Amino acid sequence: MKRLICAVALMFGILSTSAVARDIAHELGTTTVPDAPERIVVLEFSFIDALASVGVAPVGIADDNRRDRVIAEYTEIIGDEWVSVGTRKTPSLEVIASLSPDLIIADKNRHSEAFGTFSEIAPTIVLDSLGGDYHASVEQMTIIGEAIGKPEEMATRVAAHKAKMADYVAQIKPKAAGVSAQFGVTNANGLWLHSPVSYNGSLLEMFGFASGMSPDGEGGLYEKTYVPTTLEQLSEVNPDILIFGEYADPSHVDSWSGETLYEGLTAVEAGKVFNVTAHNWSRLRGMLAAELTAADIVEIMGKIE
Amino acid sequence: MTRPLRIGLVLLTGLIAAMLVSLAVGAVAIPLSVIVNTLLDLDGPQQDFIINRSRLPRTLLAVVTGASLAMSGAIIQALLRNPLASPKIIGINSGAALAVLLSVVLAGGVPLGFLPAVAALGGVAAAAIIYILAEVRPVSPARLALVGIAVGFTADAGVDFILVTADTYDISAPLVWLTGSLWSRGWSHLGAVAPLLICLMGVCLLLSYRLDIIRLGSAQATGLGMHVRRARLVLLTLATLLAAVSVSVVGVLGFVGLMAPHIARLLVGGAHRTLLPVALLVGALLVVIADAAGRALVPGIEISAGILTAIFGAPFFVFLLLTREIEARS
Amino acid sequence: MKSVPAGNLRAGIVRGASAALLLGAVAVGALWSLSTGGRSDVGFGDLFRPDDLARTVLSDIRAPRTLAAACLGINLGIAGLALQAITRNPLASPAILGINQGAALGLALAFVLPIFGAVGPELMAILGAFGAGVLTFAIAGGFGGRMDAMRLILGGVAVGAFSYAVVRFTFTLEDDIARSVVRWTVGDITDIRWDATLRLSAWSIPGIIAAMILSQRFNLVALGQDAARGLGADPRVTLLLGTVLAAVLAGVSVSVAGPISFTGLVVPHLARFLFGGDHRILVPAVAGLGAALMLLADALSKVLTAPIEAPIGAIAALIGAPWFLWLAVRAKGFE
Numbered sequence: 030m031k032r033l034i035c036a037v038a039l040m041f042g043i044l045s046t047s048a049v050a051r052d053i054a055h056e057l058g059t060t061t062v063p064d065a066p067e068r069i070v071v072l073e074f075s076f077i078d079a080l081a082s083v084g085v086a087p088v089g090i091a092d093d094n095r096r097d098r099v100i101a102e103y104t105e106i107i108g109d110e111w112v113s114v115g116t117r118k119t120p121s122l123e124v125i126a127s128l129s130p131d132l133i134i135a136d137k138n139r140h141s142e143a144f145g146t147f148s149e150i151a152p153t154i155v156l157d158s159l160g161g162d163y164h165a166s167v168e169q170m171t172i173i174g175e176a177i178g179k180p181e182e183m184a185t186r187v188a189a190h191k192a193k194m195a196d197y198v199a200q201i202k203p204k205a206a207g208v209s210a211q212f213g214v215t216n217a218n219g220l221w222l223h224s225p226v227s228y229n230g231s232l233l234e235m236f237g238f239a240s241g242m243s244p245d246g247e248g249g250l251y252e253k254t255y256v257p258t259t260l261e262q263l264s265e266v267n268p269d270i271l272i273f274g275e276y277a278d279p280s281h282v283d284s285w286s287g288e289t290l291y292e293g294l295t296a297v298e299a300g301k302v303f304n305v306t307a308h309n310w311s312r313l314r315g316m317l318a319a320e321l322t323a324a325d326i327v328e329i330m331g332k333i334e
Numbered sequence: 335m336t337r338p339l340r341i342g343l344v345l346l347t348g349l350i351a352a353m354l355v356s357l358a359v360g361a362v363a364i365p366l367s368v369i370v371n372t373l374l375d376l377d378g379p380q381q382d383f384i385i386n387r388s389r390l391p392r393t394l395l396a397v398v399t400g401a402s403l404a405m406s407g408a409i410i411q412a413l414l415r416n417p418l419a420s421p422k423i424i425g426i427n428s429g430a431a432l433a434v435l436l437s438v439v440l441a442g443g444v445p446l447g448f449l450p451a452v453a454a455l456g457g458v459a460a461a462a463i464i465y466i467l468a469e470v471r472p473v474s475p476a477r478l479a480l481v482g483i484a485v486g487f488t489a490d491a492g493v494d495f496i497l498v499t500a501d502t503y504d505i506s507a508p509l510v511w512l513t514g515s516l517w518s519r520g521w522s523h524l525g526a527v528a529p530l531l532i533c534l535m536g537v538c539l540l541l542s543y544r545l546d547i548i549r550l551g552s553a554q555a556t557g558l559g560m561h562v563r564r565a566r567l568v569l570l571t572l573a574t575l576l577a578a579v580s581v582s583v584v585g586v587l588g589f590v591g592l593m594a595p596h597i598a599r600l601l602v603g604g605a606h607r608t609l610l611p612v613a614l615l616v617g618a619l620l621v622v623i624a625d626a627a628g629r630a631l632v633p634g635i636e637i638s639a640g641i642l643t644a645i646f647g648a649p650f651f652v653f654l655l656l657t658r659e660i661e662a663r664s
Numbered sequence: 665m666k667s668v669p670a671g672n673l674r675a676g677i678v679r680g681a682s683a684a685l686l687l688g689a690v691a692v693g694a695l696w697s698l699s700t701g702g703r704s705d706v707g708f709g710d711l712f713r714p715d716d717l718a719r720t721v722l723s724d725i726r727a728p729r730t731l732a733a734a735c736l737g738i739n740l741g742i743a744g745l746a747l748q749a750i751t752r753n754p755l756a757s758p759a760i761l762g763i764n765q766g767a768a769l770g771l772a773l774a775f776v777l778p779i780f781g782a783v784g785p786e787l788m789a790i791l792g793a794f795g796a797g798v799l800t801f802a803i804a805g806g807f808g809g810r811m812d813a814m815r816l817i818l819g820g821v822a823v824g825a826f827s828y829a830v831v832r833f834t835f836t837l838e839d840d841i842a843r844s845v846v847r848w849t850v851g852d853i854t855d856i857r858w859d860a861t862l863r864l865s866a867w868s869i870p871g872i873i874a875a876m877i878l879s880q881r882f883n884l885v886a887l888g889q890d891a892a893r894g895l896g897a898d899p900r901v902t903l904l905l906g907t908v909l910a911a912v913l914a915g916v917s918v919s920v921a922g923p924i925s926f927t928g929l930v931v932p933h934l935a936r937f938l939f940g941g942d943h944r945i946l947v948p949a950v951a952g953l954g955a956a957l958m959l960l961a962d963a964l965s966k967v968l969t970a971p972i973e974a975p976i977g978a979i980a981a982l983i984g985a986p987w988f989l990w991l992a993v994r995a996k997g998f999e
Contacts, residue, residue, distance in 0.1 A: 115361070119517045119518075119636055121360075121361040121362075121636070122383075122384075122388050122517075122518060123360045123361040123362045123384045123388055123389075124361045124362055126362075126381070126383035126384045126388065127362040127381070127384060142518065143517075143518035145520065145522050146387075146388075146518045146519075146520045146522075149383060149387050149520065150383050150387075219854075219855065253972070256971075256972060257854070257972060257973070258702075259701075259702050259725070259854055259855045259973065260702075260725060260855065261701050261702030261703050261721055261725045261726070262702030262703070262971065262973075263702075264702070264703060264721070265702060265703045265704065265705070281855070284857075288724055288857075289720045289724055290720050290721060290724050290725060293717075293720065418814075418818050422825075423818075423821070467989070467993050477992075477993075479814075479818075480755075480814075480817065480992045480995070481989070481992045481993055483817065483821060483992065484985070484988045484989040484991075484992035484993075485989060487760075487925070487926075487985045487988055487989075488985035488986055488988070488989050490981075490985070491925070491926075491978070491981035491982050491984075491985040492982070494850045494977075494978050494981060495850075495974070495978040495981070495982055497850075498850055498974060498975050498978050499969050499972065499974055499978070588825060588829070589825075637833070638833075640829075641829050641830075641832065641833050644825055644826060644828075644829030645826065645829050645830065647825075648822045648823070648825050648826030648829070649822075649826065651818070651822040651825075652803050652819060652822050652823075655803050655815050655818055655819055655822070656803060
């Protein structure tokens with residue numbers, strides 16, 4: 030059986046490399062990719078989002094060895110047939126190679142070092158998923174659309190996404206004027222605020238929210254994307270709306286409840302603290318993810334009224 | 335056939351067997367026939383990438399770095415006349431690690447080709463500090479080791495500070511590297527360090543007789559017409575470079591430089607003309623096994639070779655402490 | 665009137681002045697630590713005329729943290745003093761003998777494996793610390809009655825390296841785990857509250873008292889094995905009692921704040937430099953100095969990398985590691 034899969038895989042390999050190729054510019058240069066890649070391996074969640082957006086199923090996903098990390102919204106489109114290639118941090122090169130991919134999409138921060146090795150397996154493009162903001166992630170969608178040979182479909186989908194987001198913005202922006210909102214993830218040991226330069230920070234900014242972390246305050250400049258934050262620091266940021274993604278239950282933030290300083294936060298006093306799915310907000314970073322996030326915010330703004 | 339030669343041949347056979355096993359294990363199970371097909375380029379199904387471009391260079395890298403660390407350890411143990419010394423103990427590993435992390439934080443990383451240079455710089459700097467500080471007072475082997483530990487701790491403090499204050503994703507890759515992992519290592523890494531390491535090892539083998547003379551003691555060595563201080567300096571530099579350059583590609587592979595020379599000494603005794611080549615084979619064998627085991631134990635997850643060498647190496651070190659008298663003290 | 669010899673008088677004055685200076689340093693450290701933090705609008709002036717907000721910040725957030733820093737200094741300083749006394753080795757300390765790392769291993773096991781989790785993290789840390797200490801001493805030959813200085817250090821390094829290799833395994837797992845483990849393996853009290861601080865401080869006073877009770881035994885060990893035995897204090901009993909004291913103090917500290925290196929090494933040396941070798945005086949001196957040093961480190965940890973706070977352990981290591989280097993260059997008994 031395995032041998033059969035290998036043989037099929039090889040055949041696909043031969044077929045696809047013989048197809049017409051095109052050049053794709055990415056973070057680490059320009060890569061020639063086959064015209065219509067059939068066997069794509071993705072090493073970050075936002076790249077699944079991109080593929081799902083145009084109905085393409087990847088053959089391999091770095092899903093951290095946990096298939097449930099690929100959410101139902103994606104599996105409805107891409108099915109359940111992918112092979113797990115290990116963690117996003119150190120995906121198994123052997124498993125990737127055994128899939129005989131014809132395109133690998135890797136992350137700039139995690140995988141730059143291994144770019145050469147990936148390129149030996151298959152044409153590889155490298156994009157900044159982990160460190161990029163929302164606008165960069167949408168631009169990456171266009172690049173991925175080019176790379177997988179579906180530029181028109183992707184352009185349509187991106188346009189639809191932008192329209193949808195504009196609709197959300199129109200719903201949210203009037204209510205967001207002069208309101209500050211802050212997103213952070215919390216596990217059992219701490220809270221990390223996502224600063225205005227992060228993915229979620231840029232999304233909130235687009236919806237018209239102010240950020241207590243903005244560099245104009247006296248609190249100093251937040252150049253980092255994910256900022257470890259104490260309760261005391263949070264009380265200075267003191268946003269009107271607090272949105273937490275919890276990776277642990279009970280989380281570190283839960284341990285603050287009952288404390289005078291926490292209960293005295295503007296958002297806590299006004300009952301404007303909301304929990305969202307940390308995985309969707311913090312790890313996915315794609316168009317569908319942005320739409321889910323926007324829907325969450327609409328829901329949150331609805332609750333506030 | 336002499337005993338050392340016989341032992342050498344047995345080790346070589348063992349090493350080749352271990353390399354073949356290393357080629358055969360990993361996240362993807364590949365039948366033996368496919369492996370043979372691929373290696374010898376025969377007809378039939380092949381797995382070009384996994385065998386030729388992933389497992390093969392990785393295995394060779396394990397051989398070269400393991401051999402280098404072992405040789406470095408053997409030389410350092412001879413020079414310090416301290417059976418407990420090793421590149422890790424005298425701070426070279428930590429110095430190299432700090433230099434690489436600093437380059438990541440300050441300059442956003444360096445191109446692959448310069449990584450060995452940066453690591454070597456850090457290792458040599460650490461070794462130089464150790465040597466200079468130990469020279470402040472009459473340098474006893476034990477103190478040299480002690481100062482080495484202290485320099486290592488100091489560099490580690492710097493490493494820790496960078497790790498906790500840097501942005502998480504900046505250090506995502508260095509973290510994996512720090513634990514001593516061969517993940518994603520290929521021909522390019524091998525090409526970047528192997529020629530240098532092989533040359534260094536060759537020079538060390540040529541100089542091995544000097545180690546035997548130094549072991550006789552300074553007076554005798556000078557009597558034999560050797561410039562002891564210069565010879566020590568040259569050999570110490572070579573040992574440092576061997577360790578630091580290895581660390582630059584495989585990260586911190588602890589205890590190999592300690593264990594391999596001892597195992598070799600048990601096998602063939604203390605004469606360095608035979609000890610060095612045997613230690614080299616043992617070191618290569620250890621790292622090949624650690625890397626293969628790390629890939630085979632839990633398929634899909636790679637356990638860093640450095641973690642395995644530390645888990646087995648530390649108890650070995652304790653065993654040595656308990657059974658060997660420290661030459662320096664007597 | 666009894667005449668006081670001039671030398672004693674001078675020594676007395678020096679000691680008195682040192683003690684006053686020490687108390688001053690603790691006060692300054694405490695004030696500095698209290699007056700800095702995540703809120704830039706709560707500063708030194710608010711210590712004396714706090715408004716409601718400042719009072720909340722000071723009493724709920726900063727006071728427990730400041731007290732925790734001081735208690736860590738006391739616990740680790742006394743643990744280090746006990747270890748240096750019972751081993752008669754100037755380089756002995758919780759970090760260098762592998763005791764901190766052993767505690768970290770105990771905690772990591774409690775985290776990852778449910779069987780050990782049931783024991784409770786604090787007890788696991790103490791058990792890990794005690795196990796590592798006993799192992800290191802056994803390697804050095806301490807229970808045979810003759811402690812080898814070099815073996816002790818090298819054995820500690822080996823025990824520590826082994827423990828950390830296991831702990832560092834978590835680095836290769838998930839980002840979230842790696843992130844907390846890294847932060848946690850260097851020692852962190854960034855977001856500590858009264859419950860943890862009280863757990864820590866609950867051991868500080870008994871620790872000081874126990875060390876005071878043992879101080880005469882420590883003095884006897886300093887005289888040498890035979891002299892100690894002649895005076896009716898079996899050094900092996902002292903060794904065991906000292907190990908238990910050090911393991912409990914270091915273990916509790918690690919379970920609350922993570923392993924903080926070098927405090928246990930540096931503080932006893934400073935104290936000996938200022939107050940001489942009598943452990944009856946050294947115990948309170950170490951407590952004061954440890955508190956002062958860690959208060960300083962805590963304040964620096966909030967200032968150095970602002971607005972992000974660095975873990976106190978990283979600061980302590982940056983201060984302490986060069987000191988260790990200096991000691992290693994100068995220490996006697998390793999020729």
